[in-house]
Amino acid sequence: MNTEGLLAQRMIRLKSSAIRELLKHSKMENVISLAGGIPSDALFDxxxxxxxxxxxxxxxxxxxxxxxxxxxxxxxxxxxxxxxxxxxxxxxxxxxxxxxxxxxxxxxxxxxxxxxxxxxxxxxxxxxxxxxxxxxxxxxxxxxxxxxxxxxxxxxxxxxxxxxxxxxxxxxxxxxxxxxxxxxxxxxxxxxxxxxxxxxxxxxxxxxxxxxxxxxxxxxxxxxxxxxxxxxxxxxxxxxxxxxxxxxxxxxxxxxxxxxxxxxxxxxxxxxxxxxxxxxxxxxxxxxxRLPAQIETIRAAYKRKCEVLASLLEQELGEHVTFEMPKGGMFLWARFRQPRNTAEWLQETLKQGVVFVPGEYFFAAEPDHSTFRLSFATATEEQMQEAVARLKRAL
Amino acid sequence: MNTEGLLAQRMIRLKSSAIRELLKHSKMENVISLAGGIPSDALFDxxxxxxxxxxxxxxxxxxxxxxxxxxxxxxxxxxxxxxxxxxxxxxxxxxxxxxxxxxxxxxxxxxxxxxxxxxxxxxxxxxxxxxxxxxxxxxxxxxxxxxxxxxxxxxxxxxxxxxxxxxxxxxxxxxxxxxxxxxxxxxxxxxxxxxxxxxxxxxxxxxxxxxxxxxxxxxxxxxxxxxxxxxxxxxxxxxxxxxxxxxxxxxxxxxxxxxxxxxxxxxxxxxxxxxxxxxxxxxxxxxxxRLPAQIETIRAAYKRKCEVLASLLEQELGEHVTFEMPKGGMFLWARFRQPRNTAEWLQETLKQGVVFVPGEYFFAAEPDHSTFRLSFATATEEQMQEAVARLKRAL
Known part of the structure; x- marks a missing residue:
């Protein structure tokens, strides 16, 4: 393995422990997590x-x-x-x-x-x-x-x-x-x-x-x-x-x-x-x-949650942040219009009581530091409303 | 890795697939298996x-x-x-x-x-x-x-x-x-x-x-x-x-x-x-x-099964085979008094409808071909009786 490869690997390890730390924060009281890719157990059959x-x-x-x-x-x-x-x-x-x-x-x-x-x-x-x-x-x-x-x-x-x-x-x-x-x-x-x-x-x-x-x-x-x-x-x-x-x-x-x-x-x-x-x-x-009906339930719920999160983001943070509207899945991928290091910003949002995953963790090379990932699967609509308000306060 | 190491590794792979094949045989009808290290589900709580x-x-x-x-x-x-x-x-x-x-x-x-x-x-x-x-x-x-x-x-x-x-x-x-x-x-x-x-x-x-x-x-x-x-x-x-x-x-x-x-x-x-x-x-x-009582149940049953297998072996194959009486566990490890390749013998015992694991599979180096492993955990006492009779016929 060449030096570059080794460096890349060390980065992955660091990122992975950083995310583990992040998820610990997300379990703290009063912290709303938009970080984890965890299905909503409120929807489990x-x-x-x-x-x-x-x-x-x-x-x-x-x-x-x-x-x-x-x-x-x-x-x-x-x-x-x-x-x-x-x-x-x-x-x-x-x-x-x-x-x-x-x-x-x-x-x-x-x-x-x-x-x-x-x-x-x-x-x-x-x-x-x-x-x-x-x-x-x-x-x-x-x-x-x-x-x-x-x-x-x-x-x-x-x-x-x-x-x-x-x-x-x-x-x-x-x-x-x-x-x-x-x-x-x-x-x-x-x-x-x-x-x-x-x-x-x-x-x-x-x-x-x-x-x-x-x-x-x-x-x-x-x-x-x-x-x-x-x-x-x-x-x-x-x-x-x-x-x-x-x-x-x-x-x-x-x-x-x-x-x-x-x-x-x-x-x-x-x-x-x-x-x-x-x-x-x-x-x-x-x-x-029961699986087909269960999938329909999840689809409908996540679609609704995704729309809620997207419209909140648009409304509250639209002048700062841009994103592609997801057509499925569990994640919304956003980017600041003006360069901003989202790993550093996370320290601010944590103080306000909301976590997300900085986008840089998902790049094997040349990270785009202005990106971040929000999950709409886990949080309730009320929590998303509060979470976006907190994100706004952290700006 | 040196050549010797590579050879040893190839041996392990071969042995491992050999055992997989063996366990397939053990699922054939009319074959009694003393091969697998599988706990008796008749004893499950x-x-x-x-x-x-x-x-x-x-x-x-x-x-x-x-x-x-x-x-x-x-x-x-x-x-x-x-x-x-x-x-x-x-x-x-x-x-x-x-x-x-x-x-x-x-x-x-x-x-x-x-x-x-x-x-x-x-x-x-x-x-x-x-x-x-x-x-x-x-x-x-x-x-x-x-x-x-x-x-x-x-x-x-x-x-x-x-x-x-x-x-x-x-x-x-x-x-x-x-x-x-x-x-x-x-x-x-x-x-x-x-x-x-x-x-x-x-x-x-x-x-x-x-x-x-x-x-x-x-x-x-x-x-x-x-x-x-x-x-x-x-x-x-x-x-x-x-x-x-x-x-x-x-x-x-x-x-x-x-x-x-x-x-x-x-x-x-x-x-x-x-x-x-x-x-x-x-x-x-x-x-x-319930675990302590369950462990007592398993202990008593395996002890009894071990004694039955050991006395059958002693009685029927004692002149050919020697072994140490187990004080616990699931396995009895036997050895032919006169050199005999048990992997080859297995082909004979298979014809009689009984399988065991040839001892050579358990050596990382210098196998003792005259050894074999019998499990007393899975088979019933009646099956063990029949199995030992078949082993004897295969001699």
Whole structure:
């Protein structure tokens, strides 16, 4: 690893502990947090989860409490296959590994894929915890900027003229932190490039179902199947954390067979398999048929919360701050019109009792210090009103 | 890594896939398995687990289904502290990280500790899945033989004259696969050596509670506190898998602070935290006060099953096979009196419909091909009777 790479890695570590500190603040009394990417538990389907848990322990107590398969239970993988099909991701149970959230999917995939020094491209800005898994695997990171249509794939194409890359990691739909989605044209361009230049795409899709409009972009996985005739270089990961319950720690990852064997073997050494109890509960929950309505509930609530936050920001801070209206997901990504270091500003807003995440934490290189991420998922409307008032006072 | 190290690693990978294949066989109809280290679910306290689960979802639904702390819930870490105190392991909640079984504890600790090429010493034979975590971390392995009193610590002392080692990994009580326990004198010698030579001890203690006699050796953690005045170089890990339910995927690891911070930061990238649902269920189960009685139940049943298997072996195969009578745990470690390759013999026993694990899989170097591991935890007494008859027919 070169010095630049090492420096970048040290930055990621520092950022990650900075965010841990930040989240501690957000638990302090009287502090309103717009920082964490935590689903609102006021929206959890406790009735359905309770029913599913009852069924798990009465109908399948042995499966719920005994060791299971490293790849995940057959029953759950079959249901995930059906769930994926509705998203246009056509797969088979044997192509899936059930993981402890998509966070573990990223970590296992990076451990299986990356040799120290391998080049991975990430969006700028990108999801911080993915950077941590790339760092642990000692990947070398290159960044490609994003705009309102997601990653600027032309810039990636330019980069590919001089660099051989192992893969591209991105959240193409309702990105974290940017909130933007990759346009249809750029999706097609990206999967075509991947086949031409033989690199892997890691498609991280935790938020795809949380759309606020009827606009629905095909997944990169689906487009690769259509345009390339195969999905050999797309790794698709998703999670139950944002649509059902993060405490189950259940996600999944779809991979080509050669990678799946490696990932399963590392998972065996890493934790044997995901919680059996969580898996059986998820299996029954999906069996109850309540997920589509639950997703509708979350969509409607987050859409409303997003609109509230956006209009408050517009109204109270519009002369100082600009942002793109999210079409889904959990995050609003804002930028000061005039340069302002938001990490420093955070010290002021903390005094007023409100926290957010400074945008600089999400850049692997060349941070835009004037940016910041606000989550509209966790806070109530009243809290958002008070939070924005406090942000204004901190200016 | 030198060529020898690479060869050793390839061996571990091969062994690990061989065992995966083996366990597939063990799920075939009419095959009796003495292979897997799987607790008998006939002994699970389903009534208590069901009560605890009910309590979890009625009393703490938010905690059960929402994100939690990377280190594990405060409540569970407090109960683990009390549980450890009964074992003579005096610790504090803030020294504990709750993991997805002790398997994850090993993987996280190795990722945090090991730089490629660091020397780790393991027992010969030793627990295969620990070798896998050491392999993934690119440790260089050295082995020290075991006898009926566990690792021959004199040999380790000899080795320390010429080698600087990072750590020693061992299962000091009712070892897997050997079934033996490290004697009191050797325990004292080992913790003293660790302080003198400044290496770490990773004390893996999944089976310590499963003792069949009143004999109880202090943990290395306890002895280090007593003899060295501190536990800075002992990492203690244990699990709920063998005493409660493996499907919860809950274990824990106790570490010095400098290591705990590193482990927590890697765990954050690896899976954020263990299943919240599993943690709240374990918290209520421990609160019900049923664990001591449950451990007594398992002890009595495994003791009986161990005696049955041992007397059958003695009676039917005694002229060919020798073994040490286990004083606890789940495994009986046997050896042919005359050299015989048990991996080859397994092909014969498979035809008769019985599987075990060939001993060679548990050696990091210089395997003893005449050894084999039998588990008495899973099979019923009737199955063991039939299994031993089949083993005899395969001779």
């Amino acid at each position: 406790f009735e359905g989860l309770s029913q599913a848990t009852q069924l798990a322990i009465t109908e399948q107590p042995k499966n719920a409490f005994q060791y299971g398969l490293t790849e995940g239970s057959h029953a759950l993988r079959e249901q995930i296959t059906a769930l994926c099909a509705e998203r246009g991701v056509m797969t088979r149970p044997e192509d899936i590994v059930v993981t402890a959230g998509s966070q573990q999917a990223l970590d296992l995939v990076m451990r299986a894929l990356v040799n120290p020094g391998d080049i991975f491209v990430v969006e700028s800005p990108t999801y911080l915890a993915a950077l941590q898994t790339l760092e642990l695997a000692e990947a070398q990171l290159l960044t490609v900027r994003s705009d309102r249509d997601g990653m600027i794939v032309d810039d990636l194409a330019e980069l590919l003229k001089t660099q051989t890359i192992k893969g591209v990691y991105l959240v193409p739909t309702f990105g974290n932190p940017s909130g933007v989605s990759l346009s249809r044209a750029r999706r097609e361009q990206l999967v075509t490039l991947a086949a031409e230049h033989r690199f892997l795409i890691i498609e991280d899709d935790p938020y795809g179902e949380l759309r606020f409009t009827d606009e629905r972009n095909p997944t990169l996985f689906e487009l690769a199947a259509a345009l390339n005739g195969h999905t050999d270089n797309v790794i698709y990961t998703s999670t139950f954390s944002k649509i059902l319950a993060p405490g189950l720690r259940l996600g999944w990852v779809i991979m080509p067979a050669w990678l799946l064997h490696k990932v399963a073997s590392i998972k065996q050494a890493a934790d044997l398999h995901a919680s059996s109890l969580s898996q059986v509960v998820a299996e029954y929950y999906l069996g109850l048929g | 389903f009534e208590g687990l069901s009560q605890a689960t009910q309590l979890a979802i009625t009393e703490q639904p938010k905690n059960a289904f929402q994100y939690g702390l990377t280190e594990g819930s405060h409540a569970l870490r407090e109960q683990i502290t009390a549980l450890c105190a009964e074992r003579g392991v005096m610790t504090r909640p803030e020294d504990i990280v709750v993991t997805a079984g002790s398997q994850q504890a090993l993987d996280l600790v190795m990722r945090a500790l090991v730089n490629p090429g660091d020397i780790f010493v393991v027992e010969s034979p030793t627990y295969l899945a620990a070798l896998q975590t050491l392999e993934l971390a690119e440790a260089q392995l050295l082995t020290v033989r075991s006898d009926r009193d566990g690792m021959i610590v004199d040999d380790l002392a000899e080795l320390l004259k010429t080698q600087t080692i990072k750590g020693v990994y061992l299962v000091p009580t009712f070892g897997n696969p050997s079934g033996v326990s490290l004697s009191r004198a050797r325990r004292e010698q080992l913790v003293t050596l660790a302080a003198e030579h400044r290496f770490l001890i990773i004390e893996d203690d999944p089976y310590g509670e499963l003792r069949f006699t009143d004999e109880r050796n202090p943990t290395l953690f306890e002895l280090a506190a007593a003899l060295n005045g501190h536990t800075d170089n002992v990492i203690y890990t244990s699990t709920f898998s063998k005493i409660l339910a493996p499907g919860l995927r809950l274990g824990w690891v106790i570490m010095p602070a400098w290591l705990l911070h590193k482990v927590a930061s890697i765990k954050q990238a690896a899976d954020l935290h263990a299943s919240s649902l599993s943690q709240v269920v374990a918290e209520y189960y421990l609160g019900l006060g």
